[in-house]
Amino acid sequence: xxVLAGIFAPLIAPYNPIVPSGIPFTPPLTGGHLMGxxxxxxxxxxxxxxxxxxxxxxxxxxxTSGVVIGGTVGLVAGVVGGWVDxxxxxxxxxxxxxxxxxxxxxxxxxxxxxxxxxxxxxxxVWWPFYARIMRGEIRALAARPHLEAARLAGAxxxxxxxxxxxxxxxxxxxxxASLDVGNLVLTLxxxxxxxxxxxxxxxxxxxxxxxxxxxxxQEWWVPVMPALVVFLLTMASNLSGDxxxxxxxxx
Amino acid sequence: MIxxxxxxxxxxVLILLVLTxxxxxxxxxxxxxxxxxxxxxxxxxxxxxxxxxxxxxDQPVLTQYVHYVRNLLDGNLGVSLRTRHPVATDLGVFLxxxxxxxxxxxxxxxxxxxxxxxxxxxxxxxxxxxxxxLLALASAPVFLLALLMILWISGDLHLLPGTGDTGYTNAPxxxxxxxxxxxxxxxQPAIAWDGVRHLIMPAIVVALGPAVSIGRVLRGxxxxxxxxxxxxxxxxxxxxxxxxxxxxxxRNSTSAALSMTGLQVGLMFAGVVVVETIFAxxxxxxxxxxxxxxxxxxxxxxxxxxxxxxxxxINTIVxxxxxxxxxxxxxx
Numbered sequence: 109x110x111v112l113a114g115i116f117a118p119l120i121a122p123y124n125p126i127v128p129s130g131i132p133f134t135p136p137l138t139g140g141h142l143m144g145x146x147x148x149x150x151x152x153x154x155x156x157x158x159x160x161x162x163x164x165x166x167x168x169x170x171x172t173s174g175v176v177i178g179g180t181v182g183l184v185a186g187v188v189g190g191w192v193d194x195x196x197x198x199x200x201x202x203x204x205x206x207x208x209x210x211x212x213x214x215x216x217x218x219x220x221x222x223x224x225x226x227x228x229x230x231x232x233v234w235w236p237f238y239a240r241i242m243r244g245e246i247r248a249l250a251a252r253p254h255l256e257a258a259r260l261a262g263a264x265x266x267x268x269x270x271x272x273x274x275x276x277x278x279x280x281x282x283x284x285a286s287l288d289v290g291n292l293v294l295t296l297x298x299x300x301x302x303x304x305x306x307x308x309x310x311x312x313x314x315x316x317x318x319x320x321x322x323x324x325x326q327e328w329w330v331p332v333m334p335a336l337v338v339f340l341l342t343m344a345s346n347l348s349g350d351x352x353x354x355x356x357x358x359x
Numbered sequence: 360m361i362x363x364x365x366x367x368x369x370x371x372v373l374i375l376l377v378l379t380x381x382x383x384x385x386x387x388x389x390x391x392x393x394x395x396x397x398x399x400x401x402x403x404x405x406x407x408x409x410x411x412x413x414x415x416x417d418q419p420v421l422t423q424y425v426h427y428v429r430n431l432l433d434g435n436l437g438v439s440l441r442t443r444h445p446v447a448t449d450l451g452v453f454l455x456x457x458x459x460x461x462x463x464x465x466x467x468x469x470x471x472x473x474x475x476x477x478x479x480x481x482x483x484x485x486x487x488x489x490x491x492x493l494l495a496l497a498s499a500p501v502f503l504l505a506l507l508m509i510l511w512i513s514g515d516l517h518l519l520p521g522t523g524d525t526g527y528t529n530a531p532x533x534x535x536x537x538x539x540x541x542x543x544x545x546x547q548p549a550i551a552w553d554g555v556r557h558l559i560m561p562a563i564v565v566a567l568g569p570a571v572s573i574g575r576v577l578r579g580x581x582x583x584x585x586x587x588x589x590x591x592x593x594x595x596x597x598x599x600x601x602x603x604x605x606x607x608x609x610r611n612s613t614s615a616a617l618s619m620t621g622l623q624v625g626l627m628f629a630g631v632v633v634v635e636t637i638f639a640x641x642x643x644x645x646x647x648x649x650x651x652x653x654x655x656x657x658x659x660x661x662x663x664x665x666x667x668x669x670x671x672x673i674n675t676i677v678x679x680x681x682x683x684x685x686x687x688x689x690x691x
Binding site for chain 2: 202206211214215218290294297298302303318338339345350
């Protein structure tokens with residue numbers, strides 16, 4: 109539902125998110141504004157829909173890049189073994205030993221705030237988890253009899269990696285990734301809250317909550333509505349991640 | 360044991376060197392010319408060139424890095440472009456409030472996490488609902504929790520103050536900089552109590568997320584050890600269920616929960632920055648939030664280093680603690 113709402117935001121949104129459409133500070137459910145309007149008169153419901161889209165796209169992009177980069181590193185380390193494995197995993201451990209979210213803040217601050225830099229920064233600190241998981245899976249699979257059989261049948265290292273090892277490791281990675289989307293939505297919203305996303309008036313959920321903060325006690329809906337949507341999005345991702353996890357482990 | 364601790368210590372130093380290298384490279388990447396920033400916007404080209412030479416920015420990068428680390432060890436973190444004070448001095452002003460908040464939140468997170476873990480591992484009616492509630496808590500962004508708490512608890516109910524760390528304008532500023540402790544040291548319990556009241560909401564907001572994660576890990580390993588053979592033996596001995604859980608299962612389950620606690624500290628630091636902004640808590644989070652719009656990179660780098668060092672040191676301590684609790688760890 110929320111994914112659909114995000115995808116079809118331009119169709120559903122009753123107003124343009126960055127053109128004032130009513131009197132500032134219209135309370136929710138009045139004057140044709142489902143979630144009210146903010147201090148400029150922007151329709152919050154429309155902005156929240158677009159923000160949802162940005163959040164979802166961001167989380168999916170980072171998870172995908174994490175899976176691809178981390179997965180490749182883990183696959184190479186697990187398949188090749190030896191000193192390559194040692195070097196790659198030492199680098200991974202180094203990254204894991206540093207506080208990712210804090211580094212991401214510094215990274216974006218150094219490059220200058222923008223949506224692209226935020227995604228880049230989070231992607232850079234996010235892949236090591238996937239490298240660890242992928243390598244663990246590959247090593248466990250490599251010890252199984254069917255790999256022995258493949259080797260005896262004369263399958264080369266590439267064939268072994270892509271035909272025999274990778275498919276076995278995919279389920280674990282998919283489950284981890286689906287459970288991770290919620291975390292990413294929260295992390296990205298946090299960075300956006302600190303002003304590290306796209307500049308105003310772009311509709312980003314975290315930034316909307318941050319800018320609405322000063323109106324909290326009088327016009328509570330301005331900061332609370334976007335925050336509530338972040339919550340719903342994360343909750344939905346976590347529930348579907350849990351569901352997928354259960355479905356996979358039942359098999 | 361001592362060998363393990365020494366090994367962890369060496370890798371901690373290595374990790375810290377990498378951390379400084381990353382921050383150093385970011386500083387290079389940011390398009391702020393430190394000499395130019397140091398002299399101000401109206402400096403002449405010649406003056407900038409001279410200052411660049413004096414500050415050593417025309418040296419090879421590696422020399423600059425060595426110079427940078429040596430400066431860090433001397434406590435020289437550069438000059439903030441916004442406040443025009445040395446960053447180290449600024450951090451000295453803002454850090455105590457953050458330490459006060461973070462330590463309180465960490466203790467709360469561990470206590471709450473242990474409670475969540477024990478309660479949700481126990482089989483009782485409503486356990487499913489309790490787990491859903493925990494999942495909801497873990498899904499809420501810190502700023503939503505903070506906003507709702509301010510709205511209800513200080514807005515509607517007027518129970519607790521929603522901004523700052525003290526209501527007193529003449530609150531003592533030394534020697535620790537933490538209001539609660541300073542109040543007590545100066546023999547002014549009213550100020551200390553007021554500090555506690557200011558501390559409650561932000562600390563709870565920061566602690567909730569990590570507490571749920573710790574609780575989930577703890578529940579997982581508790582369930583594993585409850586169905587293990589030693590738990591069956593303990594039950595067969597006729598021990599009460601409570602004794603089995605608290606004396607036998609819990610001790611064997613702390614290891615995973617401990618390393619989760621260490622990892623959560625990183626997320627907690629990011630949470631602290633956001634929460635301080637909302638509650639106007641005068642710590643380094645507020646400092647960095649004010650530095651971001653001004654692109655004050657020396658200040659941001661200083662905060663990153665302080666939080667990064669805190670994270671690495673805490674995790675090293677957690678690792679060593681883990682080895683103390685569960686000697687099997689050292690064998691790996």
